[in-house]
Amino acid sequence: MNQKKKYILLSLMLVLALMVTACGGSEPAPAPAEPSEPGAEAPVVDAPQTDETLIVAQGADPVSLDPHATNDQPSSRVMAQIYERLIVQNEEMELEPGLAESWEVIDERTYEFKLKQGVLFHNGEEFKASDVEFTLLRALESSHIGHIVGQIDPETIDVIDDYTIRISTKEPFGPILAHLAHTASSILNEKAVTDGGEDYGQNPVGTGPFKYDSWTTGDRVELVRYDEYHGTPAKVSRVIMRNVPENANRSIEVETGGAHIAYDIDPNDVSRVEGNPDLKMIRSPNFSTTYVGFNAAKAPFDDVRVRQAINYAVNMDAIVNAVYMGTGAPSKGPLGPNVWASNQNLEPYGYDLEKAKELMAEAGYADGFSTTIWTNENQQRINIAEILQNQLREIGINADAQVLEWGAYLDGTAAGEHQMFILGWVTVTGDPDYGLYALFHSSQHGEAGNRTFYTNPRVDELLDIGKVSTDPAEREAAYLEAQELIRNDAPWIFTWTGEDLTATANNVVGFRNHPAGHHKLFNVSFE
Amino acid sequence: MYKYILRRLLLLIPVILGVTFIIFTMMYFTPGDPARIILGEQASETDVQRLRAEMGLDDPFFIQFGRYIKDVAVNQDLGRSYRSNRSVTGELVARFPTTLKLAGLGVLVAVAMGIPIGIISATKQYSFFDNFSMVLALVGVSMPNFWQGMMLILAFSVYLGWFPSSGFSTWKHMVLPALTIGTSTAAVITRMTRSSMLEVVRQDYIRTARAKGQVESKVINRHALKNALIPILTVVGLQFGYLLGGAVLTETIFSIPGLGNLMVQSIRTRDFPMVQGGVLFIAVTFSFVNLIVDILYAYVDPRIRSQYK
Numbered sequence: 001m002n003q004k005k006k007y008i009l010l011s012l013m014l015v016l017a018l019m020v021t022a023c024g025g026s027e028p029a030p031a032p033a034e035p036s037e038p039g040a041e042a043p044v045v046d047a048p049q050t051d052e053t054l055i056v057a058q059g060a061d062p063v064s065l066d067p068h069a070t071n072d073q074p075s076s077r078v079m080a081q082i083y084e085r086l087i088v089q090n091e092e093m094e095l096e097p098g099l100a101e102s103w104e105v106i107d108e109r110t111y112e113f114k115l116k117q118g119v120l121f122h123n124g125e126e127f128k129a130s131d132v133e134f135t136l137l138r139a140l141e142s143s144h145i146g147h148i149v150g151q152i153d154p155e156t157i158d159v160i161d162d163y164t165i166r167i168s169t170k171e172p173f174g175p176i177l178a179h180l181a182h183t184a185s186s187i188l189n190e191k192a193v194t195d196g197g198e199d200y201g202q203n204p205v206g207t208g209p210f211k212y213d214s215w216t217t218g219d220r221v222e223l224v225r226y227d228e229y230h231g232t233p234a235k236v237s238r239v240i241m242r243n244v245p246e247n248a249n250r251s252i253e254v255e256t257g258g259a260h261i262a263y264d265i266d267p268n269d270v271s272r273v274e275g276n277p278d279l280k281m282i283r284s285p286n287f288s289t290t291y292v293g294f295n296a297a298k299a300p301f302d303d304v305r306v307r308q309a310i311n312y313a314v315n316m317d318a319i320v321n322a323v324y325m326g327t328g329a330p331s332k333g334p335l336g337p338n339v340w341a342s343n344q345n346l347e348p349y350g351y352d353l354e355k356a357k358e359l360m361a362e363a364g365y366a367d368g369f370s371t372t373i374w375t376n377e378n379q380q381r382i383n384i385a386e387i388l389q390n391q392l393r394e395i396g397i398n399a400d401a402q403v404l405e406w407g408a409y410l411d412g413t414a415a416g417e418h419q420m421f422i423l424g425w426v427t428v429t430g431d432p433d434y435g436l437y438a439l440f441h442s443s444q445h446g447e448a449g450n451r452t453f454y455t456n457p458r459v460d461e462l463l464d465i466g467k468v469s470t471d472p473a474e475r476e477a478a479y480l481e482a483q484e485l486i487r488n489d490a491p492w493i494f495t496w497t498g499e500d501l502t503a504t505a506n507n508v509v510g511f512r513n514h515p516a517g518h519h520k521l522f523n524v525s526f527e
Numbered sequence: 528m529y530k531y532i533l534r535r536l537l538l539l540i541p542v543i544l545g546v547t548f549i550i551f552t553m554m555y556f557t558p559g560d561p562a563r564i565i566l567g568e569q570a571s572e573t574d575v576q577r578l579r580a581e582m583g584l585d586d587p588f589f590i591q592f593g594r595y596i597k598d599v600a601v602n603q604d605l606g607r608s609y610r611s612n613r614s615v616t617g618e619l620v621a622r623f624p625t626t627l628k629l630a631g632l633g634v635l636v637a638v639a640m641g642i643p644i645g646i647i648s649a650t651k652q653y654s655f656f657d658n659f660s661m662v663l664a665l666v667g668v669s670m671p672n673f674w675q676g677m678m679l680i681l682a683f684s685v686y687l688g689w690f691p692s693s694g695f696s697t698w699k700h701m702v703l704p705a706l707t708i709g710t711s712t713a714a715v716i717t718r719m720t721r722s723s724m725l726e727v728v729r730q731d732y733i734r735t736a737r738a739k740g741q742v743e744s745k746v747i748n749r750h751a752l753k754n755a756l757i758p759i760l761t762v763v764g765l766q767f768g769y770l771l772g773g774a775v776l777t778e779t780i781f782s783i784p785g786l787g788n789l790m791v792q793s794i795r796t797r798d799f800p801m802v803q804g805g806v807l808f809i810a811v812t813f814s815f816v817n818l819i820v821d822i823l824y825a826y827v828d829p830r831i832r833s834q835y836k
Contacts, residue, residue, distance in 0.1 A: 069611075144565075144570075144578075150571075198607070217622065218785075218788060219782075220694075243784065245788075246780060249680070252692045447575075
């Protein structure tokens with residue numbers, strides 16, 4: 001009997017434990033407005049109750065809030081509210097003073113920055129030139145952001161006084177200011193980093209308008225307004241960045257009042273959001289591009305006529321409409337429209353079957369050939385491959401679409417084992433050097449980025465000029481010409497440039513998409 | 528009894544070692560370089576090499592495995608995530624309560640629905656109720672969770688606006704996911720309860736109980752149900768243990784930050800330490816749930832209890 005009682009006690013405790021964990025412990029979410037009344041025709045966004053708290057839904061949880069430990073978009077989107085850089089790119093991609101009041105070119109490798117005075121980090125420390133030096137030296141140690149800061153020469157960072165610093169690059173490097181404006185170049189405080197130790201990524205300290213409050217991993221990051229902020233203070237007192245991975249759910253959250261802003265709306269949902277009178281759809285081109293590359297080192301793609309013929313044989317409007325539901329736009333050339341010095345006067349290839357067949361015949365492939373199109377497990381890219389398969393049949397090309405695991409895909413295309421392949425690129429700095437050099441310079445064949453193995457000495461020369469020159473006019477001319485040559489040489493089927501699709505509740509004002517994707521939230525308020 | 532529990536706990540050691548070895552080997556031979564996946568297609572080869580070296584990925588298999596076993600066994604340290612540099616233990620501990628809540632609520636819903644329906648079906652075999660509930664159970668088993676989740680979201684979030692569609696912070700957030708998991712698990716439990724009860728009610732001692740004039744409710748609840756409970760307990764325990772490993776689809780659809788979501792994301796990004804730590808954690812939890820079920824057998828069935836003595 002005694003034993004029996006013990007068992008009963010044990011079972012009771014188990015059930016109790018289950019009930020306690022199930023029902024208790026969680027604080028009420030400040031978030032969602034009360035749902036609309038049962039049976040109401042359309043869900044009503046009832047935001048005034050949460051006037052001071054802005055809830056934003058994005059598709060993934062940040063990886064880390066240490067700018068040197070990651071370089072993913074969900075993290076950058078949070079870090080852009082907490083940290084500041086020396087220079088800022090506004091939504092038009094113009095450079096504006098950030099933590100640096102002004103800057104001047106000393107020589108082709110060196111810039112001098114005058115820093116803002118009286119700026120306090122969130123931990124109360126004063127911002128000084130030594131923080132910039134510390135940040136850059138630490139950034140150079142990171143393997144995550146080498147492609148953003150790697151050009152800076154650690155030997156010649158020169159702190160002249162507390163509010164003046166000189167930064168040099170290893171080689172003359174034209175786009176350095178755009179790189180310093182990237183979120184990876186956010187300025188950190190040495191004391192905060194040392195205090196944070198290995199967990200600094202979960203205890204970030206910046207100078208920005210919002211400071212870090214809490215992080216429920218996998219669920220949400222909460223930020224609060226920083227009252228000692230040196231610039232215009234943020235409009236809302238609290239920001240909650242929620243992780244809502246399902247695309248459809250993000251639209252539903254903003255429709256039902258669970259979020260005020262939702263990023264990356266699924267192209268399928270765009271018309272529904274646009275048709276909802278309680279919501280606003282904010283659309284603008286971003287820096288991403290998708291392309292179908294040829295392995296230009298291999299026959300038959302070593303013949304420019306074949307590459308051009310395929311460009312003519314593809315009906316890109318049909319692809320954009322079918323795959324991307326009409327969001328974004330067909331690419332005219334290698335760069336998206338809002339990258340600086342993007343050549344928007346390029347003539348798109350257009351759909352011209354006769355011309356395509358003519359070029360194929362000239363190249364000696366009147367009867368076509370067989371080839372493969374590689375893609376990774378990305379549904380949109382798989383769809384593109386399947387449509388291409390159909391369209392290329394018109395000029396006798398029998399293409400086999402193959403889906404590869406991501407790691408194997410990158411290894412295979414780096415080693416040149418492929419024929420045609422589908423990939424994307426994001427010109428994260430908004431500068432053409434980032435969007436062209438790695439992809440088209442012959443020194444970058446393979447893993448470095450030029451997976452088409454494209455080579456054109458004149459393009460190399462122009463890309464070199466763009467990289468080293470500090471004269472904007474000279475750079476612009478070089479890039480415009482390089483884009484024209486690349487368009488004519490057609491190492492890609494120029495496919496698609498992306499669009500940022502953000503849904504907001506109607507009463508949200510002051511929100512704008514930033515082409516780099518990390519939209520500012522400190523100007524946002526409620527009507 | 529205590530000896531038995533101790534022996535079972537000691538048996539966990541080879542289980543853990545085996546699981547660790549298998550998962551470590553599998554992750555090691557999975558194609559795709561974690562460093563490349565973490566840094567993305569835009570990073571340079573030099574940076575990828577540097578990160579590989581930092582993560583110790585250049586070392587031979589047995590050195591890496593030995594280092595891992597040493598960390599786990601000697602330092603009780605599951606390591607840090609490749610991706611976020613968070614402590615694996617910390618991350619698992621942070622996520623587990625969510626999964627426990629979800630699994631607990633799901634099983635609660637399932638038991639509350641499944642056992643009564645199963646009993647009634649068995650006692651009124653081939654009645655309308657029986658047929659109806661068996662069809663319903665078949666639908667419940669066959670209906671994919673993700674579809675059911677989406678339908679619930681459509682009905683209760685989008686149209687009626689009663690419950691939020693994603694997140695897991697208030698009781699309102701828990702209703703739809705618990706229903707999604709609960710109904711499909713309930714279907715399994717209903718079917719098991721019914722067949723187990725049907726077997727028991729045909730036994731002689733049930734006839735004897737009835738013959739001596741015992742009230743029918745007592746016959747069913749005291750005599751039949753208790754004897755039918757062993758297979759039902761097994762199913763409930765297995766389902767609970769399975770759900771503790773994370774209900775991946777339900778967690779994804781409702782954006783619930785549980786273990787299932789963490790595992791999927793970690794596998795996708797080749798976050799080896801997180802996957803290894805997570806699988807280990809799930810294996811241990813599962814073993815514990817099994818142990819608890821075995822102890823409950825002893826409580827329910829004196830014959831089993833006597834074996835432990």
